[in-house]
Amino acid sequence: MRYVLASASPRRKELLSLLGIEFEVIPAQKEEKIERVKLEEIVQSLANQKANEVAEELSGDFCVIGADTLVSYKGEVLGKPADDEEAFGMISMLSDRTHQVYTGVCVQYQKDGKRDEISFFEKTDVTLYPIDRFEIRDYIKTKDSFDKAGGYGIQGSFGKHVKSINGEYNNVVGFPVGRFYNEMFKKGWI
Numbered sequence: 735m736r737y738v739l740a741s742a743s744p745r746r747k748e749l750l751s752l753l754g755i756e757f758e759v760i761p762a763q764k765e766e767k768i769e770r771v772k773l774e775e776i777v778q779s780l781a782n783q784k785a786n787e788v789a790e791e792l793s794g795d796f797c798v799i800g801a802d803t804l805v806s807y808k809g810e811v812l813g814k815p816a817d818d819e820e821a822f823g824m825i826s827m828l829s830d831r832t833h834q835v836y837t838g839v840c841v842q843y844q845k846d847g848k849r850d851e852i853s854f855f856e857k858t859d860v861t862l863y864p865i866d867r868f869e870i871r872d873y874i875k876t877k878d879s880f881d882k883a884g885g886y887g888i889q890g891s892f893g894k895h896v897k898s899i900n901g902e903y904n905n906v907v908g909f910p911v912g913r914f915y916n917e918m919f920k921k922g923w924i
């Protein structure tokens with residue numbers, strides 16, 4: 735099977751590699767559109783748009799994987815911060831509280847001319863210790879914020895501010911590899 739990851743995220747590439755399958759990377763290029771209200775629907779719709787965009791370019795047998803990660807705190811949806819100030823605002827809001835990280839995954843699978851799909855989301859609760867403004871400034875100086883939903887990366891130096899998580903860790907990093915593997919295994923696609 736020709737496995738294709740429709741994502742430019744280096745974290746997703748690393749996480750999918752854990753499954754030991756050979757795959758190509760063809761990132762989706764278009765700006766995704768948010769048309770839903772519930773976060774679990776938004777991340778699945780965005781993942782769907784990414785996977786479909788790449789699948790439309792392919793023919794024959796393929797298995798295209800798209801994913802999207804967003805952070806949510808009390809109804810506010812946080813994507814990637816546009817600049818340092820926005821990152822500061824996001825991390826201040828998340829400090830000393832519990833927020834949710836949602837990743838939507840969509841798999842477009844085509845074999846012998848038949849198309850099928852998997853779509854799911856995973857939610858992980860993340861609780862942070864209190865972080866003061868000097869610590870936030872120091873973190874933002876590392877430039878680790880800018881390409882990450884919510885303005886932080888749990889896998890880097892920000893890890894010292896994480897008190898607890900409830901749910902799949904890799905979901906926070908951008909790809910719930912455990913859930914993905916199990917969904918794929920049930921379908922016989924891996």
Ligand SMILES: Cc1cn([C@H]2C[C@H](O)[C@@H](COP(=O)(O)OP(=O)(O)OP(=O)(O)O)O2)c(=O)[nH]c1=O
Nearest residue numbers: 741742743802803882883886887888906907908
């Ligand atoms: C919360 C959090 C997010 N992230 C990352 C995962 C995602 O790469 C990113 C959210 O952006 P996404 O838009 O989901 O993905 P992307 O733009 O990196 O890649 P593509 O659209 O091509 O698939 O934030 C972390 O690495 N660590 C974290 O702790």
